[in-house]
Amino acid sequence: xxxxxxSPATLSVSPGERATLSCRASQSxxxxxxxxxxxxxxxxxxxxxxxxTRATGIPARFSGSGSGTEFTLTISSLQSEDFxxxxxxxxxxxxxxxxxxxxxxxx
Amino acid sequence: xVQLVESGGGVVQPGKSLRLSCAASGFTFSLYAMHWVRQxxxxxxxxxxxxxxxxxxxxYADSVKGRFTIxxxxxxxxxxLQMNNVRAEDTAVYYCxxxxxxxxxxxxxxxxxxxxxxxS
Numbered sequence: 001x002x003x004x005x006x007s008p009a010t011l012s013v014s015p016g017e018r019a020t021l022s023c024r025a026s027q028s029x030x031x032x033x034x035x036x037x038x039x040x041x042x043x044x045x046x047x048x049x050x051x052x053t054r055a056t057g058i059p060a061r062f063s064g065s066g067s068g069t070e071f072t073l074t075i076s077s078l079q080s081e082d083f084x085x086x087x088x089x090x091x092x093x094x095x096x097x098x099x100x101x102x103x104x105x106x107x
Numbered sequence: 108x109v110q111l112v113e114s115g116g117g118v119v120q121p122g123k124s125l126r127l128s129c130a131a132s133g134f135t136f137s138l139y140a141m142h143w144v145r146q147x148x149x150x151x152x153x154x155x156x157x158x159x160x161x162x163x164x165x166x167y168a169d170s171v172k173g174r175f176t177i178x179x180x181x182x183x184x185x186x187x188l189q190m191n192n193v194r195a196e197d198t199a200v201y202y203c204x205x206x207x208x209x210x211x212x213x214x215x216x217x218x219x220x221x222x223x224x225x226x227s
Contacts, residue, residue: 032212034212034213034214036152036214042219043202043204043217043218043219043220044152044202044214044217045217046207046213046214046215049207049213055207055215087151087152089152089212089213089214091211091212091213094166095154095166095168096154096212096213097154098151098152098153099151100150100151101151
C-alpha cells in the first residue's frame with residue numbers, strides 16, 4: 001500500500017497571503033494525485049485531480065503541481081472561505097490512499 | 108444538481124449488523140461506479156468499498172473484507188453497505204461518493220455522511 005504524508009500538519013496564514021501545502025508518496029504515483037478541501041461538518045470537496053487539473057467550479061487561486069512522489073497545492077491569496085483541512089489522495093495503486101491532512105488556519 | 112443522501116447510521120454494538128443506504132439524484136446513476144468512504148473523527152478519509160456501474164464488480168478494503176457487502180439497485184438509484192460483525196474500529200462517518208466522469212477515482216461528488224458508532 002502506498003503511504004501518503006503531508007506537511008505541515010498545521011499552517012497558519014493571514015488572509016491574502018499565499019499558502020503552500022506539501023504531499024509526498026512512499027512510491028511513485030505518476031500524476032494520479034488529487035487534492036480535497038474539507039470544512040468542519042462537511043464532506044470533502046474535490047479541488048484538483050491529475051496533480052494539476054482544477055475540478056469544475058474551483059477558483060483559479062488553487063493550483064497543483066508535481067509528479068512522481070512530490071506534490072504541492074498552492075493557494076495564491078487566501079480567502080476567508082479557504083480556511084479548512086486539505087487532504088491529498090493517490091489513485092495510482094489500489095486502494096486510493098489519503099494523507100493525514102494539513103489544517104490551514106487563520107494567523 | 109448531483110445529490111447523494113446517506114441514511115442508516117447510528118449506534119450499534121460490537122458484533123452486530125447495520126445497513127447503510129445512499130440515494131442518488133441529478134445524474135445517470137446506472138452509468139457510474141459508486142463508493143463508500145469512511146472517516147474516523149479527526150483522521151483522513153479511508154476508502155471502504157466500490158461497486159461497478161452495473162453491480163458485477165465489487166471491491167473491498169482489507170479491513171472490511173468478509174464483513175461488509177456493497178450492493179446497488181439501479182432501478183431505485185440507490186447503493187447500500189451491509190455491515191456485519193462490526194468492530195469498534197469501524198466507528199466513523201460513512202460517505203457515499205461517485206468517481207469523476209465515470210472513472211473509479213478520484214471521488215467527485217460526496218454525500219453529507221452518516222455517523223456509525225460501534226459501542227457496547
